[in-house]
Amino acid sequence: MSGLFIAGTDTGVGKTLVAKALIERYVAAGKRVAAMKPVSAGCVQTPEGWLNDDVAQLRAASNVALPLALMNPYAFELPIAPHIAAQLAGIEIDLARIESAYREIAVQSDEVIVEGVGGLLVPLNANQTAADIVVRLNLPVILVVGMRLGCLNHALLTVEAMQQRGLTLAGWIANRIDPAMPAFDANLASLQARISAPLWGLASSSTLRWQENIPF
Template sequence: MSSALSLFVTGTDTEIGKTLVSCALLRGFAEAGLSAAAMKPIAAGAYFNVEDGLWHNEDADQLDAAAGALLPPEMRTPYLLKAPAAPHIVAAQEGRTLKLAPIVDCHREAMRRADVVVVEGVGGFRVPLDDQRDTADLALALGLPVVIVVGVRLGCINHALLTADAIAARGLHLAGWVANIVDPAMRFADENIETIRAWLQREHGVPLIGTVPHLAPPSAERAATHLDMPLLLRALRAHAG
């Protein structure tokens, strides 16, 4: 059985820096001396690259650039959908079914190829995959500890607490959360972060892994310097037993 570590990265919404933080985690694991691989099991939104003759997804490409242990595209992203829209809608239009078993199989193989595997979800925690299952079911099928990326902007407190409650309701372990400041003009950002920190710590025992400032342009390397990787690694290793 593999002794590799793994985690599932989810967000409070879409476009809140989930990929940036996932890439920062990959960089952070590398700095800790670990070979890190990335998975984006379901990606909606693809473009055709004439240079290599393959379909690509921008988020998946960023993950590959940050990963120390590269996975084959079909393992990194078992389901690459063309249109940038809700996965269950695009999958239905393309005549595809988003099955969990192939993703679990790919993840199992990825765990054999790296010390740690970062799995980035799609959208928020409860994005539908079909008329019966959502990304929460994917996280549950993988059985991974979850890291929440909170996009710090107006409404983030409610979104963060609801997301944490949804994760806990599925019986999944919350390994930590990251505050990512997406609105640099937000008033009382620090106070919002402190409120989330206090509530998540009290209600779920979830530590704040770090606060990523607004970065222009976005930089995984710079973002990684704002993360407490030893704290996260302790949480992941404790969960792994």
């Protein structure tokens, strides 16, 4: 089994788009591919429990059937920062529970695609952030960069935070979330010059075009 963690420079930058595309690529290659979103915020109540739209999309793309509570151990109704959502729900997000769920998923799969929540340093509780999930699961990261004004700072700060924690950046995706972004090519070139990991793909709207150099 191997896995990847999909992180983003912010919320709403296309992590789910990239996670789905990775799942579909592995499924097409004949792999058993599971999806996991350890923490979600912004859910609707269903007979199976709280369901987040990102989770529903990942579940539909995966070919490993999982109980909702295993795929998404922490699901909160309101679309707010997870540590605040957890406080309002009267619980604390526990990384041991997330790791246990991941290990249970991993034994059923060839690949596990884990989608993060918000940006890499969004708090989970009083002492831990989403980055601590990556540390705990020991997964390489694919970083989704939301290409809009401010993306250089957001991306480079995220990469620096990863380096400080000893995380492995396997590659990154440039997602043009602002179609009217001025100097897109110059911004992309600036990121390529400053991020040592390879650019895996270019995304825009609901499509993703892979680069030729990705290792699968």
